Amino acid sequence: MNLFRGSAYSNLLSVAERAPLSIAKTHSLLVPLLQGWRVPLQEFNADELNRALGRVDPARCTLAYAQIAIDCVVLCRTSEHAELAAQAVRRLAGEGQLQQFLEYPAMLQRLADALGRIGEPGLACSLLADVAESLIAQMAADRISTEQDAEQRLGRNSGVRLTPVHIECARQCVLARSLALHQRVASQVLSVALDGLGSLVGGQRGRAFMEYNYYAGMVFAALGEADAALRAWRRVFALPARHVSAISIAAYKRRALLHVARHGTKPKLPPFFASAHARTIEGHAAAYVALVDVCCPAGVASLAPAVAKVTEMRNVLQNDENAGLARHLLHELPAHYIRRCGSVYASLHVERLAELIGFSTHPLAATRGREAVDVVGALVRYIRDMNDPGVALDESAMGVVVRFMPVRATVSSLPNSALLGGGGAGAERQWMEAVQMKVAEATALRGRLEELDRHLALTKEYAVGSRDKTLSNSA
């Protein structure tokens, strides 16, 4: 007797009830049904959908429940519909079983696509983050439970694999432009190290990896976490590829701007990246290459060429949606120029510094016909905001003087090092700390390399492609 007769989802519900995947996957009728699935309703029918959702246990029949939830998302047109769909997805996130998604990974792509088209990035991101966090927790728990033997456990490897939900979550987070969502996704989803691409991503897995890291970089950049953003964008170039992609070109442009803003030096593509592809990328991003060259001169230089170049590139930056990063770059640039003066000068008057670096041409100076003293005042305020221990202001009878301190007090022979205090003992201590830090870094890197070696040897998908095949003996 079909308990679900009369419902649009009667077939799905009866199949799900009779043959849950956990019993006998090979005999299950559910997967073929889901593969050829068409939404049975023409429009959002709250009663029908509520009834269907109420009759399926998401923990027992995760795939069926997920499909109905997806239909809710696809059909919703009003805020009430969206509320129902959101409830369904949240329940799926809270009670759905990862094991069942592994039997039919395409369901995750379907879920991600549906939520991606919901039209409200904030809501989509929130729901996707719920699902992603649940998946991450289950993948990490499975990893620990299956690797009970301490010798097999691979230390820091999280067991978490990339899924379409990760990618769509990052994308919607970028579109949502919400600080709270950025913080949540960055800390709960993007900061979790991935073990690998895994079998949960179908189709173009390389593109999926690149997209994920590209969007992750944008989220970190929006939060002001420049180092994390740069690391994510660097990973875009990690995959070997036959051709250059638009994703890598876009990542290159953003990385160039942020790297110069953060470090004041020219960014380099990773050494393992093919030089032919590097040249192609630089050809497509020639304006950015020229901008980086102008912004990173050797020695003491004026800001004027850099400011002029950014102004000249205004249209290009706007078309590439990099205007925000360019503004950030312009804001950070004077700091690097000031620090470069420290490689030549021990101290100089702030007026002279303003003249040397051409601060009057910078938007922060914004003279607009005002007197020169405003430029100096703006520079003094900027240096105070820099909060850099290597650049100190000294207000004396001679006027405001900028003093450049050595990077470390260990450089006791440099001028102004006496101003740092601490004496000889302090210098020795700092030197020892710096050496110990480097040794610890090197040790950690060596340990990580050993872990990765073991991981590669024990992970099936890498071992499958291994060339170490036994030779058959002819005799």
Place this chain on the structure above:
Amino acid sequence: KYLNEYQGRVKIRRALYLGERCPELSVESYQIALSEIKSSTTDINLHDRVLKNLEQLSGPVASDAEWVSLARKANNSAFDVLMAELNRAKQQHIKKDALRAQEGLAHHKAKLGNVNEALRTLQDARDYCSSVDDQVSLALQSAWISQSMGKWLQVNSYVQRVVSSLPAQPVKMAAEIKVLQIQADFGEGRWSAVVNNVKELSYDDIMSTGIFERGSLTPQDIAVYGTLAGLAVLQRDSLKQLIIDNAEFGKFLDYIPECSRLLRLLYNSAYSDALSGLDAILSLGVLDPVIAPHTATLRSQFVENVVVLYTQPFVSTSLSAMAKALSFGSTSQLEAMLARLIEKNLISGRIDAVSGYLLKYTLDPRDQTLETIERMYSS
């Protein structure tokens, strides 16, 4: 007197260069050039050009129609004779005669002013070489023809060909090559290469080659090139060791005492006088086709060298005192130069623009090591 040291194409080239750049000596220079054209070449086109320049400066000049007619006849007959000889040698497969005929043809073309054609002819003559010595001889002849026209890159290229074909050259040839290299390297602005060749000079070997009698080069040239190159690149100790105390080079310096004086002034830290001495030499150097392209570079490198030497003994140096001692127009000019030298790591110091001092420092070797390690492990 300056031009009388030279002969042939080199003299003509220098006279014309002088005439174009020194209005007071133009007429005399062009007259000397005209006289040399008539005595050592049959280049009618060049004769006419120089005559025209002279007429523009000093009014109508009677053209030597007899010389022109004789030169034309000589050109035609020489060409016919050489071609006939070449053809005969080719028909009879006598390589040596063909080689000599090609060489003659090349020199004839050089006399006519077709230098590129002359070089091409010498290049073609390689088909008739029957030994390494023949090839080396051709390369040397090409080098001298290029030298007469001031094509320094070509001179160096032919010299390299000689050295690679015959690594162990006879003493005279080695001396000849050394002199050619010194001038060519100077012409290209490669001061360090000039200094390297100067330290291996042998005065007697060079004099025995008869190069200076040919009028392509003078001992004064060698002295000036070596002095200026040494002042541009060498520090005090190296200057003393390689140039001042170099007995062989010292014999060349005897020809032009101003160079010896300049070197001693710099070594004795009389920087202001040394700069004046250099300016005096370079004021004549602008009229020399080899030195003129490099006068500005040489002066600026010399001044940089002097600034570095000046700051070496002191822990701190007053900028105003240094500017006065080194005859800088202002302290800010000196500050700009010091900033450049610090950026190039030629001076280990920092400018205290507030108190007006340059403060020297020596980096602790441990910090240098740490910075090197940090650079190695950053990506």
